[in-house]
Amino acid sequence: MKFTRDHGLAERRTTATDAKAALLQAYKAAHAAADPEREARMAERAARAEERVKRHAERDRLKAEEKIRAEQEAREREEAAIAAANAEKDAREEAEASRISRVVEDEAARKAERDRRYAARKARQG
Structure with a gap:
């Protein structure tokens, strides 16, 4: 003889509820x-x-300081390059002015020598 038991809906519901409560x-x-x-x-x-947040903050602070330092160094290099270019330009201008003044002085000396020779020749003739 088989064991047959009809599990009704109400019994299955209570069993499921009990199982959920046990879980x-x-x-x-x-x-x-x-x-x-x-x-x-x-x-x-x-x-x-x-600790991770502190490390990240420290790393970010160091990166910012490094960036500021790099920008400052770049600015200083640029200023030094500009100063060097200005000094070179001033030296070129000074050399050009010196050359021009030497040319003018040489021209004046040449004219003075020519005038002296002319005056000496006139003095001999006259």
Whole structure:
């Protein structure tokens, strides 16, 4: 003879509800048992996250300082190059002015020598 049992809807519902309640109780018990460990892990995780944020902030600060230093060095190099170019330009202008003044002086000396020779010739003739 077979064992036949007709499980009705109401019985299946209560069985499912009891099973869900048992699972929930088991979850709560496991969660409560792991709670001290979980809190310790969460505290450790929070401490690591805080350290990570500090490291990132320090790295960002160092990058900003390096960027500012690099910009300042570039600015100083540019100013030095401009100063060198200006000094070279001034030296060229000074050399040109000196050359021009020497040419003018030489021309004046040549004219003075010519005038002296002319005056001497006139004095001999006259």
